[in-house]
Amino acid sequence: RRAELADKRRAEEAALETDRDLLARPGRAAHLIGPQEPLKLLLNQKDPAQTGRMLEYYRYFGRSRAAQIEEIKRHLGELTSLDAALAEEEGRLVELEERQKSQLAKLTAARERRGRALVTLEADSKNRAKELERLRDQQGGLEKLVRELRRALERVEKFPTDSKDAFAKLRGKLSWPVAGKLSASFGQVRAGGVKWDGVLVAGAQGSPVRAVYHGRVVYADWLSGLGLLTIIDHGDGYLSLYGHNERLYKEVGERVTAGDTIATVGDSGGRSSPALYFEIRKGGRPVDPRLWFRSNAP
Incomplete structure (x- = not known):
C-alpha cells in the first residue's frame, strides 16, 4: 500500500x-x-x-x-x-x-x-x-x-533369646533409636523408582544412637552408600541396621542391651546433612520398622 x-x-x-x-x-x-x-x-x-x-x-x-x-x-x-x-x-x-x-x-x-x-x-x-x-x-x-x-x-552359635519369637512380640513396644525428625519412610519411592527399605531420621550431629533391643553386633564397619554401619542380630532371624553414623562404639561380637549407645548420628556415606538410616529385617527381608515402635514418629 x-x-x-x-x-x-x-x-x-x-x-x-x-x-x-x-x-x-x-x-x-x-x-x-x-x-x-x-x-x-x-x-x-x-x-x-x-x-x-x-x-x-x-x-x-x-x-x-x-x-x-x-x-x-x-x-x-x-x-x-x-x-x-x-x-x-x-x-x-x-x-x-x-x-x-x-x-x-x-x-x-x-x-x-x-x-x-x-x-x-x-x-x-x-x-x-x-x-x-x-x-x-x-x-x-x-x-x-x-x-x-x-x-x-x-x-x-545362635544368639540366645528370652523366648521363641521374642523380638516379634515387641511389635509396637520399641523406642526409636534416635531423637529427630522422620524425613523418609519405609516403602517411600526414592529417585529412579527405588523404594526405601527402612526409615531416615534427621537428627543433630553427634547425638546418641541407641540399640532398640538386646542382641549381638555382627557388623560394625563402612559400607558404600550407608557410611559407618552397625548391624545387630536379635535372634530368630531379626536384624536391626543403623547407618550414616559419625562414630561406632561397638565392635563385632559385642553384646548390647536395649538403650545402649552404639554410635552417634553423622553424615557418612554421602549424606548432605546428619541423619540415621534404620532398618529391621526378618530372614533377610526388610520390614516396616515403624510397626515396632510405640509412637509413629521419633
Missing part, C-alpha cells in the same frame, strides 16, 4: 507541474499585453469587430486561467491527502515493525529458555541415572552383606 500511495503522489505532482506550466503561459502573455489593454480596446473605436474579438479573447483567457487555478487547487488537495495517507501508512509500518521486533525478541527469549531447559533436563536425567545407579549399588551391596551375615550366623 505504501508503494501504491507513493506512485499516486508522484502522478499528482506531475499533473500539478503540468497545470502550473499551462497557467504560466497565458500569464506571460497577459504580462506582455499589460493590465490596461482591455480598457484601451474599449476606448479605441477604430475597429469594433477587432475590439469584440479581443474582449472575447480576454474573457476566454480569464475563464481558462480560473479553471487551471481550480485544477491546481484540486491537485494540491490530493497531494495533501496523499501526504497524510503516507504519514499514516508510515506510522502503521513503524508500529508493525516494532511489534514484529517485540515478537521476534519474545520468540528468541523463548527459544533460549527452551534450550536452557533442555540442557537442564539432560543434566537432571544424567544425574538421576547416576543416582539410580548409586542407589541400586547401595541396595545391592547391603543385600549382599546381609546374605553373607546370615550365612555366617548359621555357622556360629
Whole structure:
C-alpha cells in the first residue's frame, strides 16, 4: 500500500507541474499585453469587430486561467491527502515493525529458555541415572552383606533369646533409636523408582544412637552408600541396621542391651546433612520398622 500511495503522489505532482506550466503561459502573455489593454480596446473605436474579438479573447483567457487555478487547487488537495495517507501508512509500518521486533525478541527469549531447559533436563536425567545407579549399588551391596551375615550366623552359635519369637512380640513396644525428625519412610519411592527399605531420621550431629533391643553386633564397619554401619542380630532371624553414623562404639561380637549407645548420628556415606538410616529385617527381608515402635514418629 505504501508503494501504491507513493506512485499516486508522484502522478499528482506531475499533473500539478503540468497545470502550473499551462497557467504560466497565458500569464506571460497577459504580462506582455499589460493590465490596461482591455480598457484601451474599449476606448479605441477604430475597429469594433477587432475590439469584440479581443474582449472575447480576454474573457476566454480569464475563464481558462480560473479553471487551471481550480485544477491546481484540486491537485494540491490530493497531494495533501496523499501526504497524510503516507504519514499514516508510515506510522502503521513503524508500529508493525516494532511489534514484529517485540515478537521476534519474545520468540528468541523463548527459544533460549527452551534450550536452557533442555540442557537442564539432560543434566537432571544424567544425574538421576547416576543416582539410580548409586542407589541400586547401595541396595545391592547391603543385600549382599546381609546374605553373607546370615550365612555366617548359621555357622556360629545362635544368639540366645528370652523366648521363641521374642523380638516379634515387641511389635509396637520399641523406642526409636534416635531423637529427630522422620524425613523418609519405609516403602517411600526414592529417585529412579527405588523404594526405601527402612526409615531416615534427621537428627543433630553427634547425638546418641541407641540399640532398640538386646542382641549381638555382627557388623560394625563402612559400607558404600550407608557410611559407618552397625548391624545387630536379635535372634530368630531379626536384624536391626543403623547407618550414616559419625562414630561406632561397638565392635563385632559385642553384646548390647536395649538403650545402649552404639554410635552417634553423622553424615557418612554421602549424606548432605546428619541423619540415621534404620532398618529391621526378618530372614533377610526388610520390614516396616515403624510397626515396632510405640509412637509413629521419633
